[in-house]
Amino acid sequence: MMEPVAVQLNGVSKMRKRRVIGPIDLTIPEGYVIAILGHNGSGKSTLLNMLQQIVLPDSGQIIWFGEEHNGPLPIELRQQIGFVADNSGLEENQLTAEEAVRFRAYWYPRWDMKLFDQLMKEMDVPRDVKLIKMSKGERRKYEIAAALAARPRLLLLDEPSSGLDPFAWKVMVEQFRNFMAGGDTTILIATHIADEVKRLADYIVLMHRGQSLGMAEKDSVLDQWREVWYEGDLRPESIPGVVESSIDENGLVRIITTRVSEAQERLELSSNQVLKIRNLELDEVLAFWIAGYAPIQWK
Numbered sequence: 467m468m469e470p471v472a473v474q475l476n477g478v479s480k481m482r483k484r485r486v487i488g489p490i491d492l493t494i495p496e497g498y499v500i501a502i503l504g505h506n507g508s509g510k511s512t513l514l515n516m517l518q519q520i521v522l523p524d525s526g527q528i529i530w531f532g533e534e535h536n537g538p539l540p541i542e543l544r545q546q547i548g549f550v551a552d553n554s555g556l557e558e559n560q561l562t563a564e565e566a567v568r569f570r571a572y573w574y575p576r577w578d579m580k581l582f583d584q585l586m587k588e589m590d591v592p593r594d595v596k597l598i599k600m601s602k603g604e605r606r607k608y609e610i611a612a613a614l615a616a617r618p619r620l621l622l623l624d625e626p627s628s629g630l631d632p633f634a635w636k637v638m639v640e641q642f643r644n645f646m647a648g649g650d651t652t653i654l655i656a657t658h659i660a661d662e663v664k665r666l667a668d669y670i671v672l673m674h675r676g677q678s679l680g681m682a683e684k685d686s687v688l689d690q691w692r693e694v695w696y697e698g699d700l701r702p703e704s705i706p707g708v709v710e711s712s713i714d715e716n717g718l719v720r721i722i723t724t725r726v727s728e729a730q731e732r733l734e735l736s737s738n739q740v741l742k743i744r745n746l747e748l749d750e751v752l753a754f755w756i757a758g759y760a761p762i763q764w765k
């Protein structure tokens with residue numbers, strides 16, 4: 467079945483001094499949360515910036531909701547794209563939250579003041595302090611509340627958890643979930659902390675050294691990988707889906723497999739005893755993905 471597409475990238479690339487970003491081919495489905503994961507400098511911010519044409523690609527094609535644009539985006543489209551940058555902009559620094567959102571309410575046709583009020587209250591952000599005087603975390607909460615209140619069709623968040631304490635981030639994740647339940651927004655979250663988006667993301671895009679290693683469904687990614695310990699004489703190489711193995715001094719064998727049910731079957735058939743099975747953490751899976759063991763990809 468064809469799902470509606472929010473953004474499509476075809477061979478998009480950008481030359482940077484130290485590395486080339488791309489060419490990136492990606493199809494972002496509409497109405498989901500997509501985590502863009504990757505180490506520092508892997509190209510996440512550049513990708514988000516190209517999605518708003520703040521950074522113009524050197525080559526390739528980007529299509530937003532079926533429209534192609536080369537160069538700055540038209541106002542009607544910019545009004546549908548929300549962005550929270552890694553560093554807050556300067557324009558609103560001297561304003562209080564109260565004052566700043568009056569401008570935003572004017573600029574965004576779908577502005578939802580009720581939602582803004584509710585988010586600010588729930589996250590306990592002061593409204594009468596100049597934005598420049600806010601703590602890093604308060605400022606970040608304001609930026610995210612204001613981005614959500616614009617009710618964008620596409621929301622781009624660059625390291626949204628930075629500056630937030632773990633509790634605040636947990637509250638924020640709940641807010642994102644509530645928000646997603648009520649609409650058709652597509653959210654792209656760029657982060658290097660896999661754990662933080664684990665509960666939030668529907669899909670994962672992995673960036674590495676400027677390249678996109680593809681996009682996969684989070685649940686299926688986590689589902690494929692298991693660490694298994696067994697006792698017996700079966701050689702790890704003969705077990706389905708094994709990507710890593712070791713044997714300790716007592717003869718206990720540890721394998722990591724992407725095909726756990728077949729592996730288990732094989733072990734049982736040859737009377738080897740499985741002692742323990744563990745799911746891999748997301749960042750462990752990402753390390754294997756980077757090493758070339760790509761999961762089954764979306765599309």
Ligand SMILES: Nc1ncnc2c1ncn2[C@@H]1O[C@H](COP(=O)(O)OP(=O)(O)OP(=O)(O)O)[C@@H](O)[C@H]1O
Pocket residue numbers: 482483484485504505506507508509510511512513658
């Ligand atoms: N404005 C710029 N001019 C020149 N090079 C840049 C610019 N912005 C980024 N780069 C380079 O492009 C590469 C990708 O950077 P980018 O900021 O997109 O990565 P990132 O994944 O967002 O990293 P981080 O997690 O550190 O924010 C890096 O090598 C960086 O040095």
